[in-house]
Amino acid sequence: MDRLNMRNRPLQIGILGAANIARNFIAGVAPSKMLTVAAVASRDPAKAEAFARETGVPRFHGSYEALLADREIDAVYIPLPNSLHAEWAIRAAESGKPILCEKPLAVTGKEGRRMFAAARANNVPLVEAYPYLAQVQTAKLRKMIATGAIGKVKLIRSSFGITSVDPANIRLSPSLGGGALLDAGSYAMSLIRIVAGERPARVQATASFAANGVDLTTIANIAFPSGLLAQLSCSFETGYHRHALIGGDGGVIETNFLNHPPASGPAILQVKRGIAFGAAFEPLDVPDGNxxxxxxxxxxxxxxxxxxxxxxxxxxxxxxxxxSLDAIRASAQTGAWVELSE
Structure with missing residues (x-):
């Protein structure tokens, strides 16, 4: 599509859904002069109206279709349950709307490919939302890896855990794409993939499952073509933690790769240069931000x-x-290594 001309007005974003994450997104972007949330949609008109009034959004629609038909909306943000991402991203693309879709982009790689195919067919951008990737913390991490600050990366450990045991929470719904792997695990896997800079070759995993079949804790070993090895862990059964360690042949980096410091805690990015046993970590100054x-x-x-x-x-x-998430999920059922196709 032609680039949007935003010189005269901010980008007008419409939101599909009225869940808590949509409320947090609206509050987060409120200071922006580059964009504004212009409308929200729910499949319940009364809910859409109440949500719009509560959050200060000027317009609301009683269906997702109506928002996609709104000619004043330039682009859409999709914070719907995981199982609905593919359907509504594709429909947004067919409506000519650029799409910012919450992570995980889809429930499966097959769905993700259909989404990108629809975006290309309709000449609109589609991108996946991981807020931590927009942070200065992550930009500095990328630069250190690219410039060899710790030499060649040999090992990555990435872990994200929270407590989520309420059976009414959509995170635990198998029909809505629930489970620790698709939720917290998608963050841990994204950090591994971005640092590795290559597609994994194979994975091996084990998991504990709820009675309804969703995973509550998953641990995976990941091997890359270059010889790099990684470990992923994610859980709905632990106290909150979010941490990554990146080990190179010339040093070590640690980070908590946060979405919203300082609201979620102080941003941590520290590097240990060299391989000496007594070498100290050097904390790097990274600005906070939503x-x-x-x-x-x-x-x-x-x-x-x-x-x-x-x-x-x-x-x-x-x-x-x-x-990678598909392969980890498959491996967790048997414990066997699963190869990723090219």
């Missing part, structure tokens, strides 16, 4: 000035993440 705001402004900039402005996952990275 990840929704940084991510949404990156999205807006990419629509007006080209995709080079997008700081998040590329199409290849998003698909590799989904394929």
């Amino acid at each position: 990840g929704f705001l940084r991510e949404a402004e990156s999205f807006a900039a990419s629509l007006s000035n080209g995709p080079v402005q997008w700081t998040g996952a590329s199409e290849a990275e998003s698909l590799d993440i989904l394929d």
